[in-house]
Amino acid sequence: MDRAQKADAVAELRSVFNEVGVVVVTRNLGLTVAESTALRTKMREAGASYKVAKNRLAKLASQDTAYAGISDLLTGPTGLASSIDPVSAAKIVVEFAKTNDKLEIVGGSMGAQVLDADGIKALATLPSLDELRAKIVGLVQAPATKVVQIVQAPAGQLARVFGAYAAKDAA
Numbered sequence: 471m472d473r474a475q476k477a478d479a480v481a482e483l484r485s486v487f488n489e490v491g492v493v494v495v496t497r498n499l500g501l502t503v504a505e506s507t508a509l510r511t512k513m514r515e516a517g518a519s520y521k522v523a524k525n526r527l528a529k530l531a532s533q534d535t536a537y538a539g540i541s542d543l544l545t546g547p548t549g550l551a552s553s554i555d556p557v558s559a560a561k562i563v564v565e566f567a568k569t570n571d572k573l574e575i576v577g578g579s580m581g582a583q584v585l586d587a588d589g590i591k592a593l594a595t596l597p598s599l600d601e602l603r604a605k606i607v608g609l610v611q612a613p614a615t616k617v618v619q620i621v622q623a624p625a626g627q628l629a630r631v632f633g634a635y636a637a638k639d640a641a
Contacts (some may be wrong), residue, residue, distance in 0.1 A: 476514035476527060483523060483531030483550075491556040494590055495543040498522065501572050514564050518553030520563075529618050539584035543577045555599040556580050560634070563593035 471479075484503045487493065501509070506520075513520045523531075526545040532538050553559035560578070575587045585593065597605070 471523075473625075479523070479527050480531045483521075483528055484535065486519075486521075486550075486552055487532055487535040487537045489554065489557075490552040491554050491560050492552065492578060492580050492593070493537050493540060494551040494559050495540055495576040496549045496551060496563060497574040497576050498547040498569075499550050499572045499574055501570070505572065506569060507567050511560075512566065513551060513553075516553070516558040516562050517555060518551060518559040518562060520549055520551045522549045536581040537579050539582065540577070540579045543584075548576065549573075551578075557593060557596050557598045560590050560594040561598065564591055578584065 496504075510520050525546075525548060528544050528548070528550065529541040532541055551563045562573060564572070568576055575588045575590050577584065578590050579585060579595070598636040
C-alpha cells in the first residue's frame with residue numbers, strides 16, 4: 471500500500487467516523503472468507519458496515535473525531551463495525567459472536583463515550599431505531615383510536631334509543 475492509498479484509506483475512515491453513531495471494535499481470530507462475507511451481508515442488510523482496517527491508519531483517522539477514544543482498543547487483527555443507528559451494528563456483531571467464537575468483541579464507542587465489551591453487549595439488547603419509531607407510532611395512534619371510540623359512543627347510544635322508540639311505535 472503506497473502513501474496515496476494510505477491517505478485515501480485514512481480519509482475514508484475519517485468520513486465514516488464523522489457520520490456514524492456507533493463504532494464496534496472486534497478482534498478477528500481467524501474468520502474464513504465465507505464467515506466474513508456472511509457477517510458483512512448481515513451488516514449491510516441492517517444498514518451497517520464491517521471493515522477490516524490497519525490499526526495505524528484507523529488510529530490516524532480517529533484523531534480529531536469523537537471516536538478518538540477507541541485508539542487504545544486497536545491492537546491485533548481488528549475489524550470495525552459501524553452504523554448510523556447506534557444499536558444495529560452492535561446487535562449484529564453480538565449475534566454473530568454468539569454463533570462464531572472466531573470473532574471477539576473488544577469494545578467500541580458511541581461518539582465520545584467509549585464502551586467496553588459488556589457495554590457493547592448491553593447496547594445490543596436495546597431496541598433499534600426502527601423498533602422505537604414503531605412503538606412511538608403505536609403510542610400516538612392508541613389515544614387517537616380511543617378518542618374516536620368515545621366520540622362515536624354517544625351517537626351509537628342515540629341510534630339505539632331512536633331504534634327502540636321506532637320499534638315501540640311500530641308495535
